[in-house]
Amino acid sequence: MADNPPTAASVGQTGNSKSNGTQETNSGNTASGDRNRNQRGRGGRPGRANQRGGGSRGGGRGGGRDSRGHGSKDRGSRDKRGEMGRGEWAKGNLDKRKRNDEEQAAKRRKANNGDAGAEPQFSKEEIDAEGRKPKRKVAVMIGYAGSGYKGMQINGDEKTIERDIFKAFVAAGAISKANADDPKKSSLVRCARTDKGVHAAGNVISLKLIVEEPDIIERINENLPPQIRVWGIERTNGSFSCYQTCDSRWYEYLIPTYSFLPPHPESFLGKKIVESAEREGIFETLQSRQEDVADFWKVTEETYVKPILERLDPELREAVITALHSSVEDDPTVKSIPKTETAEAKLKVEEMEGIEQTNPESSDIKEASPTPAKEKSEQEDADNEATIKKEAVVAEYDIKVEQQGSKSVLSPVEVAIKEVKAAYIVAKKAYRISASRRERVQEALNNYVGTRNFHNYTIQKTFSDPSAKRVIRSFKVGPDPIIINDTEWLSLKVHGQSFMMHQIRKMVAMVALIVRCGSNISIMNDSYGAANISIPKAPGLGLLLERPVFDSYNQKAVNEFSREKINFDKYQKEMDEFKQREIYDRIFREEERDHQFHAFFHHIDHFRSDYFLWVTAEGLSAAKHSKAPGRTDDNSDGEADVNGEEG
Numbered sequence: 001m002a003d004n005p006p007t008a009a010s011v012g013q014t015g016n017s018k019s020n021g022t023q024e025t026n027s028g029n030t031a032s033g034d035r036n037r038n039q040r041g042r043g044g045r046p047g048r049a050n051q052r053g054g055g056s057r058g059g060g061r062g063g064g065r066d067s068r069g070h071g072s073k074d075r076g077s078r079d080k081r082g083e084m085g086r087g088e089w090a091k092g093n094l095d096k097r098k099r100n101d102e103e104q105a106a107k108r109r110k111a112n113n114g115d116a117g118a119e120p121q122f123s124k125e126e127i128d129a130e131g132r133k134p135k136r137k138v139a140v141m142i143g144y145a146g147s148g149y150k151g152m153q154i155n156g157d158e159k160t161i162e163r164d165i166f167k168a169f170v171a172a173g174a175i176s177k178a179n180a181d182d183p184k185k186s187s188l189v190r191c192a193r194t195d196k197g198v199h200a201a202g203n204v205i206s207l208k209l210i211v212e213e214p215d216i217i218e219r220i221n222e223n224l225p226p227q228i229r230v231w232g233i234e235r236t237n238g239s240f241s242c243y244q245t246c247d248s249r250w251y252e253y254l255i256p257t258y259s260f261l262p263p264h265p266e267s268f269l270g271k272k273i274v275e276s277a278e279r280e281g282i283f284e285t286l287q288s289r290q291e292d293v294a295d296f297w298k299v300t301e302e303t304y305v306k307p308i309l310e311r312l313d314p315e316l317r318e319a320v321i322t323a324l325h326s327s328v329e330d331d332p333t334v335k336s337i338p339k340t341e342t343a344e345a346k347l348k349v350e351e352m353e354g355i356e357q358t359n360p361e362s363s364d365i366k367e368a369s370p371t372p373a374k375e376k377s378e379q380e381d382a383d384n385e386a387t388i389k390k391e392a393v394v395a396e397y398d399i400k401v402e403q404q405g406s407k408s409v410l411s412p413v414e415v416a417i418k419e420v421k422a423a424y425i426v427a428k429k430a431y432r433i434s435a436s437r438r439e440r441v442q443e444a445l446n447n448y449v450g451t452r453n454f455h456n457y458t459i460q461k462t463f464s465d466p467s468a469k470r471v472i473r474s475f476k477v478g479p480d481p482i483i484i485n486d487t488e489w490l491s492l493k494v495h496g497q498s499f500m501m502h503q504i505r506k507m508v509a510m511v512a513l514i515v516r517c518g519s520n521i522s523i524m525n526d527s528y529g530a531a532n533i534s535i536p537k538a539p540g541l542g543l544l545l546e547r548p549v550f551d552s553y554n555q556k557a558v559n560e561f562s563r564e565k566i567n568f569d570k571y572q573k574e575m576d577e578f579k580q581r582e583i584y585d586r587i588f589r590e591e592e593r594d595h596q597f598h599a600f601f602h603h604i605d606h607f608r609s610d611y612f613l614w615v616t617a618e619g620l621s622a623a624k625h626s627k628a629p630g631r632t633d634d635n636s637d638g639e640a641d642v643n644g645e646e647g
Helices: 031-040 046-051 086-091 096-112 124-130 161-172 216-222 268-280 283-289 296-310 314-324 339-352 373-377 385-404 412-429 435-446 503-516 523-527 551-559 569-594 596-605 619-623
Strands: 136-144 199-209 228-235 248-256 450-453 469-477 482-484 487-496 543-549
Touching (some): 136 161, 136 569, 161 216, 161 228, 199 569, 216 228, 228 569, 248 503, 248 569, 268 283, 268 596, 296 314, 296 412, 314 412, 435 469, 435 503, 487 569, 503 523, 503 596, 523 619, 569 596
Parallel strands (some): 199 543
Antiparallel strands (some): 136 199, 248 487, 248 543, 469 487, 482 487
8 A cells, every 4th residue: 555645733743653653753853863862973964864764774663764664664765656645656657659649639639629829809899888698598409510710619710610609699799799719708519510521500608608689690691601500409407518518429431422432443443352362262242232333334444434545646555544543642643743743732631631561560469468549540540641632632733634634734644644534534423323232321321220349449458458348229321312513422320329420431431341342241249349440431521510419408497497498490491401511412513513523432442451451351451551651640531530530
């Protein structure tokens, strides 16, 4: 048992000792301590006596060296560890790496709470002239399109949904000028913290507002852009927190059906899938799973690509074919892209949020013993960005050329390559998913239902972290695909208790990879285990928070608090119009312009690494010996809290 430090009352006092009848001393300042120093002749150096908690090495065991006899518990100032418990001592002696981690976490918490970049907006005279008005704890029901925003949560001076809403509250008089400099003063809490670019038809924030004016909602909306709306405000009890009282959340993910097409047979991933199936002796099984799309690439080559290639002379045709499915390093078009064009494309790729992977330590499949969260996952979702960035730049540059035309002079090879790549996009958009393939998507989604360990579907979580276990109540694919701008889309709706950062996007990517690669769905069970595997996150463009659910609170609100329910039903008509105009149309428009899903899966298919080879017939063992590319820093898309909850 660790020794306790002496109390203030015991300092400088003597008392009876239960050991040999000696008296306890304090730092050699009692008469007994002086006597012992004179008798032994070794305690004449006062510094030494002071260090040894009494200096009396022979007169009594209680005042001996370091006070380790049977009497004294006072170890003096020499052994600081003796004055505290092991846990307390360990906290004060962190290694440098852990200390840096905690400092970074503190900075993130400061940003989350709105401290970073917060400055008073009004003078003292303006604040005094406003006067005091009563504040009420309320739940504010909101909707927004996340395009152009770096997530929901306030993050200093970054453009976030909450930041614009808070400014609108101040402008409308719902928050006083005295409290305008710090959201913490209003007890601001959000129900679901959505990622960069993610939309919400319904979300809730709780805080203290001045809501006496009958037209307060209209005044707030007048100070918001069209892509952010306040649906309603409901009074709550004083201790209400929308995050803590939320029972569950409904999310929707819109995805083009061509996302479930198999990789091109000449791509890196396409070749590895076939090679692995042949080695494992299940090539026929793979063919049966891909039967409905067996002829897609053959028809595409004949219908869309062959006419382009036939117009080229033989030498040029050969160069184009070689370059189409080569790695980025071997692609001759990379060198000729102007720097200014590359920079613009690079910026768009970063905004697009491509795929990520684990770091060198965590990329290897490890048995059971979990690694610390920092070692496993801080870089897990972004370390491959440097390696694939050239390819991302080229792909996005190709799209830009298709849409706008290039200002630079392109060689005949480059022109032909871009024309062929555009033809592939047209062919993908013309694809219509079969009923059997849609059923396979649903079969994979069903595997998520229940309580699962999703440590591989987020960042900064280990297998042993209890918070990595989440409850999924349902995950359904819409029965009727919709066709927008010649592209067919599926709606995937998930109902869960709560979700971690990037979890839904990684869940969607996992299902898409399994279906498009003809993988065994049992690989999903491996992803819930202790092994660390790389799962990319699908584009944030398609993700939409439909609404949070407050059934438990609503029952109490009516029966105990005499308050209205937090319910979006009364705003359904306005929400549906907003969802179509600001969210659905925006998703379809941005995909038509940028082809984000095409670029995302193109990157994965041509990424020459074994990170994603767990989708092959050999499973996790095929991805076991990965070597990660050069490390790059990732701030999780510029969001506030990389260890936070999505909702």
